[in-house]
Amino acid sequence: MLEAKLILGLGRLDLDVQLEVAGGQVVALLGPNGAGKTTVLRALAGLLPLSGGHVVLDGQVLEDPARRIRVPTERRPVGMVFQDYLLFPHLSALENVAFGLRARGRGRAQARELATAWLDRLGLAGLGSGRPGTLSGGQQQRVALARALATDPRMLLLDEPLAALDVSTRAEVRRDLRRHLRDFSGVNLVVTHDPLEALALADRLVVIEQGRILQSGSATEVTERPRSRYVADLVGVNLLRGRGRQGVVELESGGRLVTAGTADGEVFAVVPPRSVSLWRSRPxxxxxxxxxxxxxxxxxxxxxxxxxxxGSPSLVAEVTPAAMVDLGLAEGTETWVSVKATEITVYPA
Amino acid sequence: MLVVLAGACAAFFLLPLVGLVVRAPWGSAAGALGDQSSISALQLSLVCSLASTALALLFGVPLAWVLARLQFPGKSLLRGIATLPMVLPPVVGGVALLLAFGRRGLVGEPLAAAFGVGLPFTTLGVIVAESFVAMPFLVIAVEAGLRSMDIRFEEAARTLGAGRWTVFRRVTLPLIAPSLVAGSVLAWSRALGEFGATITFAGNFPGTTQTAPLAIYIDLDSQHAERAVVLSLLLVLVSLAVLVGLRDRFLGGA
Incomplete structure (x- = not known):
């Protein structure tokens, strides 16, 4: 069980996020570049000091600036898989996996034995003697995972674990990774900017932007009710904001929408592009x-x-190529827009 | 015009070497090298230059690490002091060493009183003088290596439970091995050729402080001029070997 409140400033980033993750749960931190995702992982690993907040893992306080507690990185029960893996190039795959065991006090023979077992478990039997440079991207990724898991951490941090792989191997490695994360009983935190990866790997999504958590919940909750432009764009829907009153939303960007559902006060309105119709003349x-x-x-x-x-509002419509030809649509074409009230989802902001 | 000037410049570098080769007493070269005084000068040079390279590694690498990895006030001043011997006239370095470690020196006097040892005019003094002049080359090369290394490897090692010393020994040092080699070779060749600081601080006693460069200088002024030329040629060969060995680093590849 991880309980963390991370407050720190790093250059232009001002991070303030609160996280609670149960053991065995996989949480994906999703957000655009520069949102502070990697900073969250580095802070949890102790590579960046907090200016405020706390990190508590399974009841053990790892960091609490107010109480002047700060467990250094090397004594935190944390395993980390870096975006480009950072396998030690001068050590063999086996020595890479054994490194953490040796550093944490195991004897040479025992460390090698355990490391060999981990390589076997991750489907890398027989590849232990090769340097990382001789392994494929997918194999390197698994060595990195074995290296992080070998020290028996209580929290596993993965930074864009699939980003360095080419598309052809990504699906397969993602499936394997999902299985290994399921097997791990500690806290799993995966950083990604790829929604597909987040949905495939995680039980719960946490959307982070500009150092703040915008939304969190199950994949369905997040994608059905986006609360940020970022998520709306990922899901591919129009997200509009305004004030709702008795089934009418006055939009911030101008214009108004009549909706079937009602929500009063500040609301989000989601309009799927497929439900937007375009017309040559007023329908x-x-x-x-x-x-x-x-x-x-x-x-x-x-x-x-x-x-x-x-227009007011501006949005994206999705039509068939046939309709496009019918309407004579090109950039600059004047058109009428209509949306059925029943197609619009409204929920409180 | 430019090409002509460049050609003149190249000739300026080349002619002294040609002079050495042409005027070398090839017939008696083996005899000159086999000479007892040449042998002891060469031996002394080898021992002292290797010892000072070892000292440079022992103390210079930690200093380079401090300069590259830690933040503290006065850091650029420290770096300046550590690299000063590179630009200081070696004779001045020798004088400064005398004033610090000489029999009447700042540190030398209490040291001599307490342990009865004096550095000046001893073989140990040669090693100290050579280290003083050569160590900065190692510090600079290793610091550059540490700075250009991806320090996230060190972070990865820390997340695996490695403390500062383990990280340094098992990750940092192996990753900067090329810089260590380059720095050592540079420091060693600088120590091998050391003249000014050595003769000023350690003197010129055959067998104890007369290294090859000092022997060359003395021989040239005596009836042993041939011996000086042969010893010089030998040092040229060593320097060439160093240059060839490091060409990838300093001459942009072969």
């Missing part, structure tokens, strides 16, 4: 959300076309 019937806009970006993605429409 017949009585859709309640109709406004004029101008296409400013037309982007073909597979068998769908994503069209950015400026």
């Amino acid at each position: 017949d019937g009585s859709p309640r959300n109709v406004w004029r806009g101008r296409a400013t970006g037309v982007d073909l993605q597979g068998d769908r076309v994503r069209v950015r429409v400026e």
